[in-house]
Amino acid sequence: MATSDISRNYDVFKYYCCTICETERSVEIDADFYCKKCLKYFCRTCINSHRQHGWWSYKKYPYGKDKIRKWPLSKKMETFVLKCIIHNDEQLTRYCADHSQLCCSKCVELNHSQCSKVTPIHELTNTQPTDLQGLSVELETVLGEIKSLQISQEASVESLQKTYKEHRADMIEQMRGNVNTNLDKCGYNYVGTSGKIEQYLEDDMCRSVLSILNEFDNITLKELNEMKDEVISIKGSVTSSIHKCTSLHSDLLQLLEIVQKIGDNKELCLIASIKCKHIIQQALTLLGNSGKVFKVQGKSEHNVRITSDSNTCWIPAICALPDGQVLVADYNNNKVKLLNQQYQVVSHWDVNARSFDICLITPREVAVAVSNGIIHAVQFITVNQGKLVSGRKFQLQHECRGIGHHQGDLFVTSGQELYKYTLSGKLICRLYEDRSLKYTVYKCAVSPTGDKLYITSRDQNKLLTLARDGTLLATFTDPALEWPRGLHVTPAGQVLVCGHWPHTVLQVGWEGESKLATLATREDGVWGPRSVCYSSTTSSIIVGQCDDNILVFRVE
Ligand SMILES: [Zn+2]
Ligand SMILES: [Zn+2]
Numbered sequence: 001m002a003t004s005d006i007s008r009n010y011d012v013f014k015y016y017c018c019t020i021c022e023t024e025r026s027v028e029i030d031a032d033f034y035c036k037k038c039l040k041y042f043c044r045t046c047i048n049s050h051r052q053h054g055w056w057s058y059k060k061y062p063y064g065k066d067k068i069r070k071w072p073l074s075k076k077m078e079t080f081v082l083k084c085i086i087h088n089d090e091q092l093t094r095y096c097a098d099h100s101q102l103c104c105s106k107c108v109e110l111n112h113s114q115c116s117k118v119t120p121i122h123e124l125t126n127t128q129p130t131d132l133q134g135l136s137v138e139l140e141t142v143l144g145e146i147k148s149l150q151i152s153q154e155a156s157v158e159s160l161q162k163t164y165k166e167h168r169a170d171m172i173e174q175m176r177g178n179v180n181t182n183l184d185k186c187g188y189n190y191v192g193t194s195g196k197i198e199q200y201l202e203d204d205m206c207r208s209v210l211s212i213l214n215e216f217d218n219i220t221l222k223e224l225n226e227m228k229d230e231v232i233s234i235k236g237s238v239t240s241s242i243h244k245c246t247s248l249h250s251d252l253l254q255l256l257e258i259v260q261k262i263g264d265n266k267e268l269c270l271i272a273s274i275k276c277k278h279i280i281q282q283a284l285t286l287l288g289n290s291g292k293v294f295k296v297q298g299k300s301e302h303n304v305r306i307t308s309d310s311n312t313c314w315i316p317a318i319c320a321l322p323d324g325q326v327l328v329a330d331y332n333n334n335k336v337k338l339l340n341q342q343y344q345v346v347s348h349w350d351v352n353a354r355s356f357d358i359c360l361i362t363p364r365e366v367a368v369a370v371s372n373g374i375i376h377a378v379q380f381i382t383v384n385q386g387k388l389v390s391g392r393k394f395q396l397q398h399e400c401r402g403i404g405h406h407q408g409d410l411f412v413t414s415g416q417e418l419y420k421y422t423l424s425g426k427l428i429c430r431l432y433e434d435r436s437l438k439y440t441v442y443k444c445a446v447s448p449t450g451d452k453l454y455i456t457s458r459d460q461n462k463l464l465t466l467a468r469d470g471t472l473l474a475t476f477t478d479p480a481l482e483w484p485r486g487l488h489v490t491p492a493g494q495v496l497v498c499g500h501w502p503h504t505v506l507q508v509g510w511e512g513e514s515k516l517a518t519l520a521t522r523e524d525g526v527w528g529p530r531s532v533c534y535s536s537t538t539s540s541i542i543v544g545q546c547d548d549n550i551l552v553f554r555v556e
């Protein structure tokens with residue numbers, strides 16, 4: 001941990017103020033020294049007049065900021081620990097076991113008056129164990145992980161901008177090349193011509209050049225603008241995530257410093273340890289390692305067939321937008337459908353090919369993997385005021401079965417390979433391949449921080465977990481996972497997968513090693529599930545099947 005981080009932190013929060021400045025002039029000046037004999041703090045100015053112990057012991061008693069870890073817990077830190085997070089001027093006095101929450105008197109009055117297990121904190125100090133040592137180690141680990149997440153996100157933003165600029169430069173270069181080729185052609189023909197022919201050729205040349213420029217204006221520029229909007233939106237969401245990291249990092253750091261000084265005040269220890277656990281949980285959620293197991297609370301079914309559908313719906317992909325609307329790919333009817341918050345079809349887009357998978361690019365835009373058997377492509381679709389509007393598209397040299405997105409990186413599966421592309425459709429690399437069977441790399445999903453990739457190997461009945469670079473980290477198999485098709489990772493990193501047979505939806509741990517829960521089975525109406533998706537907006541898991549109905553499980 002860098003010392004600069006600590007001092008910056010203390011500069012902001014002023015946990016230690018110069019005692020002299022505070023008592024004599026009523027101002028809060030950040031302290032730079034602590035005298036363990038006088039139990040006083042000093043700023044850079046006041047330390048000069050601090051000569052009580054004689055010049056010879058000057059070095060013996062005061063600690064400089066480099067020894068800040070040895071400074072005691074200040075009154076301000078104590079206040080910080082005791083303060084209610086919601087009601088800033090209230091002190092925490094009780095603990096509600098029903099909600100696992102620390103409460104001030106206002107909290108109790110407003111939110112916990114009906115709760116059965118609200119106990120004064122001082123009554124709990126002997127029954128609740130506090131392992132501050134362990135928590136401190138845990139805090140330090142999480143701090144390091146948050147820091148590296150922040151660094152990788154900053155790199156994402158940079159590479160995203162680079163992709164856009166390169167693509168723009170390529171497009172301009174291509175146009176320039178086209179114009180030049182035309183001019184050269186005409187220039188060559190110009191030799192040895194005269195009169196009317198010359199005039200004709202000049203007109204012709206103008207027309208060609210104009211048509212190239214028009215095409216650039218109407219098509220390329222439109223696409224570049226679409227991409228620019230994507231880059232701005234993704235950059236915005238990454239930046240807000242970086243801010244979350246920064247603020248959590250500073251919260252964690254404060255708690256770590258406090259925890260290391262707290263000593264044996266049992267009440268403070270208990271409150272600090274509960275606060276630590278909460279903040280560690282928040283950090284794990286941000287890191288995509290939440291491990292929280294879903295509990296199904298209720299179920300509903302919704303018909304997504306529309307009058308123009310000639311076949312039974314097959315839903316190989318579902319994608320929930322942050323506003324609660326949902327997109328479904330209907331393979332059998334060659335459509336992508338938009339459902340409103342009540343899961344009614346409000347708009348659809350006809351694909352002249354099969355649509356296999358959908359992933360979210362921005363809160364209003366998705367990428368759809370489409371194929372007609374000969375041409376394979378990634379088609380971008382925007383949701384605009386309840387309507388689906390098709391946008392840019394790029395072609396692939398291979399089949400596409402699954403697609404996933406993380407901060408400007410697109411992951412596409414071909415059935416036997418997993419590829420990584422830029423948003424502009426430039427192939428970066430092949431991350432994984434297995435040619436032993438027809439569909440060994442079927443669907444794919446990315447962890448919230450991008451450090452893990454999950455793929456379903458349909459023909460091998462496996463869920464594979466890969467590192468960012470494609471290295472195999474874990475293999476998961478289960479009797480309840482045959483022909484795995486649907487795969488989804490929630491923003492907190494919970495992995496959902498469904499086996500076509502024996503009709504189940506499972507939650508697997510983020511390490512991709514063990515089953516955490518069977519969320520739904522045949523008894524719940526699951527029959528040959530093809531796709532699964534979690535909507536945090538509506539707290540529900542949506543399951544698509546070879547059926548006109550989709551299943552919606554309300555979860556907690
Ligand atoms: Zn001072
Ligand atoms: Zn002193």
Ligand SMILES: [Zn+2]
Pocket residue numbers: 084085086087090103104105106107108
């Ligand atoms: Zn409160």
Ligand SMILES: [Zn+2]
Pocket residue numbers: 096097098099111112115
């Ligand atoms: Zn409560």
